[in-house]
Amino acid sequence: PSLEKDLLPLYFGWFLAKRDEDSLRKTSHEFLEQLGNLKAFKKRLQAYGYEDKHKLDLLKHFAKTPNILHCTSKFCDYGKAAGSEEYARQEVVKKSYSKGYTLHITALFATPRTVGARLELTEEQLLLWPLDAEREVMPKDTFPRGSRAHVTLGTAAEVQDVQTGIDLLEFIKLQQAGREGESLGELTGSVAGKVSYFDNGLWMVNLSRKIEVKSIFSGYYG
Ligand code: ACK
Numbered sequence: 471p472s473l474e475k476d477l478l479p480l481y482f483g484w485f486l487a488k489r490d491e492d493s494l495r496k497t498s499h500e501f502l503e504q505l506g507n508l509k510a511f512k513k514r515l516q517a518y519g520y521e522d523k524h525k526l527d528l529l530k531h532f533a534k535t536p537n538i539l540h541c542t543s544k545f546c547d548y549g550k551a552a553g554s555e556e557y558a559r560q561e562v563v564k565k566s567y568s569k570g571y572t573l574h575i576t577a578l579f580a581t582p583r584t585v586g587a588r589l590e591l592t593e594e595q596l597l598l599w600p601l602d603a604e605r606e607v608m609p610k611d612t613f614p615r616g617s618r619a620h621v622t623l624g625t626a627a628e629v630q631d632v633q634t635g636i637d638l639l640e641f642i643k644l645q646q647a648g649r650e651g652e653s654l655g656e657l658t659g660s661v662a663g664k665v666s667y668f669d670n671g672l673w674m675v676n677l678s679r680k681i682e683v684k685s686i687f688s689g690y691y692g
Contacts, residue, residue: 503529
């Protein structure tokens, strides 16, 4: 047997193809501009820590945007994260490495901490989704597999990217508890859809037309 071990990445995931990445960044701007311009939003700024509606610019609020738009499937931390080796050893992970996948974005959301895209994973993509991905960050709740699947589009200063998936689960937890959110308007164009508000600065637009983006399943070594 060889002494050499496979190197584990910082994380495995689906990485957006350049053209679709550029276009999703534009979509994210469009979302934040339209959301920030909603009267209903301007009336509910407290959660974002602003008193004065003229002071809040959502594009500035989400000061950090990821260098690479992606959906994390498994965070490995170069092997330090629990279950990394087991994940990487799976036949389906090896076989899928460097393959192309179409990701389906069903909603965009913003919280005082993060802005992200919610994904609906296909059966094939769910094979690459760890069994404990949701439990890992919210051990007390149960979620359908893949609930946490997202693309981080931006975070407020001082907020880590990992927060985006946690925020998404917060919305889903409320929906599971029967909360639909307050229907507070509609966005148009590339981000067309109904806007729901869930208190505490949690906003989501369910897209009338899903956005499809091309991606490659791979590892990020950083
Ligand atoms: O936006 P994300 O899914 O959140 O993509 C980044 C990526 O790994 C590189 O940092 C995600 N990430 C960071 N820490 C964790 C963690 N403890 N569990 C799951 N995902 C994580 C982060």
